[in-house]
């Protein structure tokens with residue numbers, strides 16, 4: 353996927369800190385993510401992976417350091433925030449599809465409200481996206497009528513409907529029954545090869561190894577390793593990463 | 605337009621209004637009945653119209669008040685929260701009859717010079733405030749029942765807080781709150797009879813007058829009761845249908 357030097361940085365986190373009460377969830381986290389890069393974020397439970405991801409679209413407000421998304425500084429300015437949220441899509445562990453809307457309306461709501469797209473255009477786009485994730489025939493169903501794997505694919509299509517430059521995934525397959533994991537990973541794999549920038553918090557080491565360009569290992573609110581998949585899986589530098597990997601391997 | 609399918613809740617609401625209008629005119633066939641009912645048919649019709657009118661006006665205003673005060677109770681702004689808490693506490697802790705008398709007797713003394721409030725207006729104001737307080741609790745519970753993930757998904761897609769409220773929180777909370785709101789509306793049909801105390805000529809007052817002229821309380825009050833029963837049965841039937849309709853997207 354080319355060297356980092358000729359790719360444009362799209363997310364820059366500089367010494368980002370976040371505390372919940374007296375608990376320091378993130379300490380001086382710095383990382384730059386480039387256009388088209390697919391980054392797997394791994395680490396033990398409670399290490400701050402979700403918190404980091406959520407600071408990037410300000411579902412959590414960081415309390416120190418600086419985050420710059422596509423040249424816009426993330427802060428309290430509401431216009432900046434809206435601009436950033438338009439460019440950064442998010443896929444949640446529990447899908448969070450709008451339960452009162454059909455699949456089609458789930459996909460058209462934000463483009464119509466936020467991008468002011470006409471209904472017909474938004475629906476045409478939504479149908480194309482549903483076809484892409486293999487769910488064209490489910491457009492008029494409600495989320496509860498779908499399986500978990502189908503719901504997560506709809507959620508991915510919903511995020512794509514806004515044409516985001518970056519997609520954040522927070523453990524997109526963790527809530528799924530094992531037989532549904534692959535259909536979601538297949539969609540994500542296809543997305544990764546299409547060139548969209550992705551940050552994926554995941555416990556799927558196979559996916560990280562095969563699809564990611566980069567692996568970031570979080571532990572106790574800091575980035576302990578930031579390297580290539582080969583580097584991380586065959587030759588982790590820290591004891592914590594080694595024991596994490598051996599636990600994950602034995603767990604599967 | 606498949607409006608009915610997209611918004612079953614609002615379609616039911618429209619049906620309810622239609623039924624009320626129908627009942628409103630239906631008091632006329634009473635003219636065919638023997639004395640003391642037949643000769644007083646117009647009075648019964650007028651009384652039913654006033655009752656339905658009071659119910660509709662106070663019912664609609666009560667929903668608006670309920671939504672606003674329900675939101676106010678969840679506000680982060682202390683004084684607003686206290687104001688709404690105080691309002692609900694005051695209304696629910698005092699008799700409706702007292703509230704009606706208060707609006708009728710006390711409000712004119714604090715109104716600016718030249719503003720005349722009719723008896724009907726006073727009754728409508730008191731009933732609106734009363735049902736609004738009960739609605740507030742339903743709306744608040746409905747809003748609290750919306751999973752936080754729904755709000756996060758909307759915000760992550762770039763919807764503004766207002767859009768998130770109108771497109772996601774309100775419809776989902778109404779799905780929870782509507783049955784209880786419809787119940788409050790059905791109670792309002794009966795509660796509106798207390799307006800007779802401030803000489804509003806609604807259904808109960810008509811019954812009182814007609815029996816006083818004819819000295820035949822039994823047929824008169826049986827007729828009045830029958831009209832109330834038709835009105836309340838219509839409401840409860842619609843409420844049940846509404847609940848069934850609203851299960852769309854709720855269960856598998």
Ligand SMILES: Nc1ncnc2c1ncn2[C@@H]1O[C@H](COP(=O)(O)OP(=O)(O)OP(=O)(O)O)[C@@H](O)[C@H]1O
Pocket residue numbers: 372375377395396397398399400401402403404
């Ligand atoms: N809203 C919150 N309030 C208080 N503490 C929080 C909150 N969110 C997260 N934390 C704490 O911050 C720490 C990091 O949480 P985070 O969710 O980022 O971990 P994670 O790496 O995503 O873990 P997991 O793999 O279990 O999802 C945890 O100890 C968690 O308890």
Ligand SMILES: [Mg+2]
Pocket residue numbers: 401402403522523
């Ligand atoms: Mg997490």
